[in-house]
Amino acid sequence: MIRVLVATDKPFAPIAVDGIRKIVEGAGYELVLLEKYTSQSDFVRAVANVEAVIIRSDKADREVIEAGKNLKIIVRAGAGYDNIDLAAATAHNVVAMNTPGQNSNAVAELAIGMMIYMARNLYNGSSGTELKGKKIGIHAFGNVGFLVGKLAKGFGMEVYAYDPFIPAAEIEKQGVKAVNSADELYSTCQYISLHIPANEKTKKSINFELLSKMPKGATLVNTARKEVIDEEGLMKIFKERSDFKYLSDIEPDCKNDLVAGFSGRFFFTPKKMGAQTAEANINAGIAAAKQIVEFFEKGVTTYKVN
Ligand SMILES: NC(=O)c1ccc[n+]([C@@H]2O[C@H](COP(=O)([O-])OP(=O)(O)OC[C@H]3O[C@@H](n4cnc5c(N)ncnc54)[C@H](O)[C@@H]3O)[C@@H](O)[C@H]2O)c1
Numbered sequence: 001m002i003r004v005l006v007a008t009d010k011p012f013a014p015i016a017v018d019g020i021r022k023i024v025e026g027a028g029y030e031l032v033l034l035e036k037y038t039s040q041s042d043f044v045r046a047v048a049n050v051e052a053v054i055i056r057s058d059k060a061d062r063e064v065i066e067a068g069k070n071l072k073i074i075v076r077a078g079a080g081y082d083n084i085d086l087a088a089a090t091a092h093n094v095v096a097m098n099t100p101g102q103n104s105n106a107v108a109e110l111a112i113g114m115m116i117y118m119a120r121n122l123y124n125g126s127s128g129t130e131l132k133g134k135k136i137g138i139h140a141f142g143n144v145g146f147l148v149g150k151l152a153k154g155f156g157m158e159v160y161a162y163d164p165f166i167p168a169a170e171i172e173k174q175g176v177k178a179v180n181s182a183d184e185l186y187s188t189c190q191y192i193s194l195h196i197p198a199n200e201k202t203k204k205s206i207n208f209e210l211l212s213k214m215p216k217g218a219t220l221v222n223t224a225r226k227e228v229i230d231e232e233g234l235m236k237i238f239k240e241r242s243d244f245k246y247l248s249d250i251e252p253d254c255k256n257d258l259v260a261g262f263s264g265r266f267f268f269t270p271k272k273m274g275a276q277t278a279e280a281n282i283n284a285g286i287a288a289a290k291q292i293v294e295f296f297e298k299g300v301t302t303y304k305v306n
Pocket of ligand 1: 078079080100101103104107139140141142143144145162163164165166195196197198201202223224225249272273274275276
């Protein structure tokens with residue numbers, strides 16, 4: 001019998017677990033739950049006897065993959081999959097997948113919500129500004145970026161986007177102006193919303209040089225990954241430009257420096273919250289379970305990332 005481990009340090013909502021159970025048991029497989037585990041070794045032990053694993057932000061590192069002697073597939077319920085050691089997975093013939101698009105709306109709403117919060121001076125009682133009429137640059141026009149663009153248009157913003165992997169014509173079809181470089185995007189837009197993945201090319205790529213091109217009243221919104229920010233550059237721009245603001249779904253490593261010197265110009269969520277909605281939780285978990293069943297039953301590998 002195929003056993004599917006759900007290894008979630010931060011568990012899915014009970015309703016999502018029920019949905020996953022229905023799909024897994026409906027296919028005749030067994031569901032194994034490992035929730036709120038206290039050490040990585042619990043995960044390593046639990047993976048020893050299973051064929052499939054569903055994770056959230058949990059680390060499927062080399063040790064986990066090597067311990068999974070029967071393991072065939074790991075699905076990250078969510079978009080980013082930098083918590084899976086892809087090289088180790090490939091070396092052990094384990095298919096790694098994500099569930100793109102399932103939590104995009106939740107993340108997009110958070111990005112817009114944080115923008116309004118900052119535009120209204122963190123609701124401190126003083127007069128703020130509106131999003132309407134401002135230019136927003138979407139840095140990477142994937143699932144989340146596309147939705148941020150759509151919502152921003154609803155607020156009357158002028159939407160620009162840069163994504164070298166999507167033809168300009170496709171971006172423009174959405175009523176969004178496609179630009180040819182990150183430099184052009186940052187020089188044009190007062191708001192930048194980041195949606196690039198964290199990889200060798202993008203890590204620390206949002207640096208002082210790029211940020212300093214942004215027009216007066218600049219606000220950077222990061223619901224992607226903290227690793228894409230060059231935090232030294234970020235601190236430099238905070239010191240040089242009193243108009244610069246930063247919003248982040250991820251607590252930055254430079255948190256203490258921001259708290260100490262730049263109150264009112266930044267906000268970050270206490271923990272990663274972009275995908276933390278009931279809807280996203282359910283969608284991503286259920287998509288992961290369906291992908292596992294389709295993989296074993298029909299060999300479908302649509303969202304394979306390794
Ligand atoms: N805060 C959260 O909870 C949360 C939730 C979901 C996703 N995320 C993050 O947001 C990122 C975007 O998610 P998504 O679902 O839109 O992913 P996606 O895969 O749908 O889109 C990523 C886009 O980035 C583009 N891209 C890749 N490299 C680029 C580069 N160097 N420059 C410009 N564009 C580039 C790709 O062409 C693609 O269109 C994820 O990688 C993840 O890190 C965070």
